[in-house]
Amino acid sequence: NAGVTQTPKFQVLKTGQSMTLQCAQDMNHEYMSWYRQDPGMGLRLIHYSVGAGITDQGEVPNGYNVSRSTTEDFPLRLLSAAPSQTSVYFCASRRTSGRYEQYFGPGTRLTVT
């Protein structure tokens, strides 16, 4: 199993550009989520999904869109990048029953200039 994979690993955007961060998991997990990590702020939930076709907002959803068309994939779209979105982004997945261990991807470091 590859676990949770994310692409790209690094990205530099100019203000106003759009892009999609890719996330995939091969563990057949129902639950997937996106976090951003900023110094002193911990990990903050952006959006999450409990299954294909179902998404919901987390703590800091503004400026981001998500969709979940398959169990495996959960892309995060930045509609119009802003310097405040400079961060490290982590995708995560887990089962929705049993042990609630959440598996994280390796992260995408995004810089918006």
Add this chain to the structure above:
Amino acid sequence: QQQVKQSPQSLIVQKGGISIINCAYENTAFDYFPWYQQFPGKGPALLIAIRPDVSEKKEGRFTISFNKSAKQFSLHIMDSQPGDSATYFCAATSLIQGAQKLVFGQGTRLTINP
């Protein structure tokens, strides 16, 4: 507002010493408290977790102490080693609500000096 408050932000401990990281929460609906360990350039990984029906859980050199009445929990790392140097996050969620939102503390950067 920060639902889980973690301290200290950074901690330096000598090899062989005890590392202690503290967390406090407000939401009494939280009923599952995991700790995650993150090495530089990697995603966080589950280290140890506790439910509030026990006051302590130990796995090797890592122990969670839980005080339900004070709404506080802490991670103790005994005989700390340089390989333990990492960022540690406490977290909380509610299994009753399907554990849909895992709320993290601010993180503690731990450095173990050899």
